[in-house]
Amino acid sequence: MKPDLARAAELLKGAQHIAVLSHERPDGDAVGSMLALTLSLGLAGKKVEPVLADGVPERYRFLPGAQGVVHAVPAAVDLLVAVDCSAIDRMGIPPERLPLPPGINIDHHATNTRFAEANLVVAEAVATAEVIYDLAPGLALPIDERVATNLLAGIVTDTIGFRTSNVTPSLMRKATDLIERGAPLSEVYERSLNRQSFNAIRFWGHGLASMQQDAGMVWATLTQEDRRASAYPGNDDADLINLLGTIEGQQIALIFVEQPGGKTKVSWRCREGWNVARIAETFGGGGHELAAGATIDGSPEDVRTRVLEATRACLRGTEARA
DSSP, X not given: OHHHHHHHHHHHHHOSEEEXXXXXXXXXXXXXXXHHHHHHHHHTTOEEEEEOTTOOOGGGTTSTTGGGOBSSOOTTOSEEEEESOSSGGGSSSOGGGSSSOOSEXXXXXXXXXXXSSEEEEOTXXXXXXXXXXXXXXXXXXOOOHHHHHHHHHHHHHHTTTXXXXXXXXXXXXXXXXXXXXXXXXXXXXXXXXXXXXXXXXXXXXXXXXXOEEETTEEEEEEOHHHHHHHTOOSSSOTTHHHHHTXXXXXXXXXXXXXXXXXXXXXXXXXXXXXXXXXXXXXXXXXXXXXXXXXXXXXXXXXXXXXXXXXXXXXXXXXXXXX
């Protein structure tokens, strides 16, 4: 990655007006990484715009810098930086509507398509926030209390509170350093993982009522009508997939979330020893071995039939083994 790191440092040094983007339906790592990089570049004297096509989900609006997020890329920027985004079409902004191609791509998804001029992709990292932490010295990125808080939020949320199998002593030392820099672990943990809005829980109710299981799988469906009935404002599943992933006796959990425009967002979670990213890739998606997703043309009913068939085939055979 050394040539890409050198090129990224060169691009950042020469840029005057930077836009930092992340993916549609942003999670805690997307928001935290984007805000951390935005604030750090600001400390380094750069003019920076954080951009999320879908805006900041309510649960992450406590993070420093969240109020400055905009929905579109300003035309005057001279550098685009994508964080936690595995492919250019995941930004929620059509590539043809971007004022220029992405210059830097910082990510930790193994399925990243390396779509930028400089690609800083570390698949072994637990979160893109960890990648940014590790890159900070080489890119001359300052880390103050606000930056540290956002980086810790990215790490905490992508490890579900340090509970995933890829948490290492090295990661815990990095988290300790962020806490020593002023990041409030208890607040980040409580507000990112332990709180849900009333409408989100109502939305969960619709999904839980639809649950089914078969052959080592459990799945649920959320429709646009469910969203309207619960008054849940996002286009995501309100993290219901993480709850489904805790059900005893199942190898793979899935959720099918109807999207505007005749599409369905599918998320997979699996136990150790399986690799759902391989399934997601066959549907144009990607992710990690234990957590992946894809957005597929079609209604939840049509998509569910195809996806469950592919997932059953993997559970019957060995092709989805890690």
